[in-house]
Amino acid sequence: MTPSSNTAPVSAPAPAPSDEGNLVAQAQAGNAQAFAELVKRYERKIYRIAKNITQNDEDAEDVLQDAFLKAYEHLSGFQGHSRFYTWIVRIAVNEALMKLRKRKGDRFVSLDEPIDTGEEEVKREVAVWEGNPEEQYSKEELQRILNEAVETLKPDFRTVFTLRDIEELSTEETAEALGISIPAVKSRLLRARLALREKLTRQFKRKGEDVFAYL
Amino acid sequence: MLTCKQFLQELNDYLDPNVDPVTKVHLEAHVCECPNCFVIVDTTRKTLQVYRGIEPQEIPEDVKSRLWKALERKMAAES
Numbered sequence: 696m697t698p699s700s701n702t703a704p705v706s707a708p709a710p711a712p713s714d715e716g717n718l719v720a721q722a723q724a725g726n727a728q729a730f731a732e733l734v735k736r737y738e739r740k741i742y743r744i745a746k747n748i749t750q751n752d753e754d755a756e757d758v759l760q761d762a763f764l765k766a767y768e769h770l771s772g773f774q775g776h777s778r779f780y781t782w783i784v785r786i787a788v789n790e791a792l793m794k795l796r797k798r799k800g801d802r803f804v805s806l807d808e809p810i811d812t813g814e815e816e817v818k819r820e821v822a823v824w825e826g827n828p829e830e831q832y833s834k835e836e837l838q839r840i841l842n843e844a845v846e847t848l849k850p851d852f853r854t855v856f857t858l859r860d861i862e863e864l865s866t867e868e869t870a871e872a873l874g875i876s877i878p879a880v881k882s883r884l885l886r887a888r889l890a891l892r893e894k895l896t897r898q899f900k901r902k903g904e905d906v907f908a909y910l
Numbered sequence: 911m912l913t914c915k916q917f918l919q920e921l922n923d924y925l926d927p928n929v930d931p932v933t934k935v936h937l938e939a940h941v942c943e944c945p946n947c948f949v950i951v952d953t954t955r956k957t958l959q960v961y962r963g964i965e966p967q968e969i970p971e972d973v974k975s976r977l978w979k980a981l982e983r984k985m986a987a988e989s
Contacts, residue, residue: 727985734981738974739966756973760980767984821946824953828960841961861961885922892950892957899956 719779723770730770734763737780740862741787747857748791750846751798758794762787777871781864785872788854795850820893822900831899844894848887855880856887912940917947924951925958 721729745758924937
């Protein structure tokens with residue numbers, strides 16, 4: 696089974712294009728090719744989540760592998776109460792947070808701990824953007840700018856932002872994946888959005904103009 | 911009218927397309943009167959758009975190769 700050949704290590708015929716639930720059911724029944732299809736479907740997203748949270752290539756690779764290996768190992772325990780994607784995201788996030796804890800030791804703040812999100816002033820850079828970043832920067836350059844901005848967020852914030860605004864999980868799915876409350880997701884998301892807006896505005900703002908460029 | 915601080919605490923609701931109409935109108939009243947918050951709303955929307963528009967990058971070939979080899983070993987061990 697290699698990604699280039701797109702073949703699985705079993706002789707069973709490849710499952711026809713089907714929805715996630717069918718693939719999961721086939722994988723749970725022992726069809727390795729169905730599981731391989733699920734891996735192919737989500738491997739890039741899981742790798743991106745792992746990189747965004749750990750901010751480390753080696754850790755991200757470990758998380759990618761461990762998440763799918765654990766998913767395969769515990770597939771029979773997946774009850775289908777949530778999407779398979781949410782389930783694998785939760786496994787990957789747990790693995791990524793464990794990596795962070797190991798690397799940062801006691802300085803790491805658990806996602807379960809309450810944090811102050813309401814009172815602290817958020818510094819505001821009020822300026823319009825110079826055109827459309829997608830048109831002004833190469834894909835690689837834009838990717839670098841966005842990654843660097845996310846990297847500056849605290850783990851709590853970048854984890855919520857990654858799941859909610861990059862991977863586009865719902866608030867409920869994000870809360871479930873992280874094992875935190877919906878209000879906690881919302882408050883962390885707000886802080887993350889405002890912080891990133893601030894950082895990107897410094898990068899993309901129109902020079903020498905002010906708010907009234909809109910009016 | 912809401913203060914800027916109060917409005918920004920509700921910014922997620924304002925950006926949520928599924929927010930209830932009463933809340934939307936309440937928040938809209940502030941944006942219409944406050945040029946600073948108008949800009950913050952606009953640039954926050956653009957921030958979300960630019961992140962959502964980025965496709966996940968390809969996994970490096972060596973990383974992908976090691977993932978699939980590990981999966982093969984796992985599947986072989988459990989078959």
